[in-house]
Amino acid sequence: MVRTRLYRNGVLAEKGFPIAEVSDHVSDPRNVIWFDLCSPTPADLGVIAEELGLHELAVEDVLNDHQRPKLDVYDSHLFLTVYGVHLDDGILDPVEISVFVTPNALVTVRENAHFDIDEVVRRWDGNGRLAEHGVSFLLHGLLDVVVDGHFELIQEFDGMVEELENELFSGDLGNKEMQRRTFGMRKNMVGFRRAVLPMREVVNSLIRRDLHIVGPAMAPYYQDVYDHALRVAEWADSLRELIGNIRETHLTQQGFHMNEIMKKVTSWAAIIAVPTMITGFYGQNVPYPGAGQAWGFWTSTLLVVAVSATLYAAFKKRDWL
Structure with missing residues (x-):
């Protein structure tokens, strides 16, 4: 045109x-x-x-x-x-x-x-x-x-x-x-x-x-x-x-978000490691204090809960969770 x-x-x-x-x-x-x-x-x-x-x-x-x-x-x-x-x-x-x-x-x-x-x-x-x-x-x-x-x-x-x-x-x-x-x-x-x-x-x-x-x-x-x-x-x-x-x-x-994720994953891994260690220890085929008795079971259970709660509170206070 x-x-x-x-x-x-x-x-x-x-x-x-x-x-x-x-x-x-x-x-x-x-x-x-x-x-x-x-x-x-x-x-x-x-x-x-x-x-x-x-x-x-x-x-x-x-x-x-x-x-x-x-x-x-x-x-x-x-x-x-x-x-x-x-x-x-x-x-x-x-x-x-x-x-x-x-x-x-x-x-x-x-x-x-x-x-x-x-x-x-x-x-x-x-x-x-x-x-x-x-x-x-x-x-x-x-x-x-x-x-x-x-x-x-x-x-x-x-x-x-x-x-x-x-x-x-x-x-x-x-x-x-x-x-x-x-x-x-x-x-x-x-x-x-x-x-x-x-x-x-x-x-x-x-x-x-x-x-x-x-x-x-x-x-x-x-x-x-x-x-x-x-x-x-x-x-x-x-x-x-x-x-x-x-x-x-x-x-x-993105880098900051990845760091936040890594902190959370690490914190949860630390919390999970405690009961794993304790239950693993009490699960060995050797005599241990309270083996076969109710107080031994409750002692290990309370220990798992107390340490896990302590770690959770510490990580939460640092804003890692």
Whole structure:
């Protein structure tokens, strides 16, 4: 599916036109073009590259998945790689978005349809007064949606980590479930940091004056995106450390619980050893005091009970039982 838009002199003039007409519109400096490709074929990218004069290395990066978020500068255009992120059944699902930026055209190439491009369009329509700034306006709307998505997800992660902390000390989860959830959170956070941390460099590089992309009027808006990206990166580092602390605390709890079990087992073994020793002694086939008499039986029985009770009281006082 191909989405197209044409802005002329800062006003939305046309949308939904065939992609074959892009080259005709781009030739007019008054026009600013945006079109979006979702899961395009190499042949589709080849046509676009020829129409806009895109560098072959940039096109190659689009075809090779899992690029690092970055900004590449070529003679006739810029090339960006960013990631939209969301959770799919509790698992992080990053969507790679490749962006070509020319003086009067913005091309977005999505890895799949899991990134909501309609939200970007709504963001543009909601800030139509800035459309006069051309490609800078379109690129800001895209990056704003991407970074806002990062911010929403890090808030969700923060809630999940807080819930995990509460369950850690309440003991509601078993060891296997706690380990599974901690490992899943840690894995999601690793993928999240890989997708969002480089965004600071990407946005900061766009603000550079020598690129001539962000003018003075749009600079505050890009600075706002940069501040959000910086906050997300710092928040992600904090949550990563918290998840590590939760894992270490859980392991410490397991060790402490094992020590408690060992103390109880040892205490009971000591208590059981006393009657075993006494009855074993009186069970030998040799004469002993009170053998064959009632007072001998009661003496050994009382001795077993008294010593066992004494040991039980001593262990209970030390909180070993």
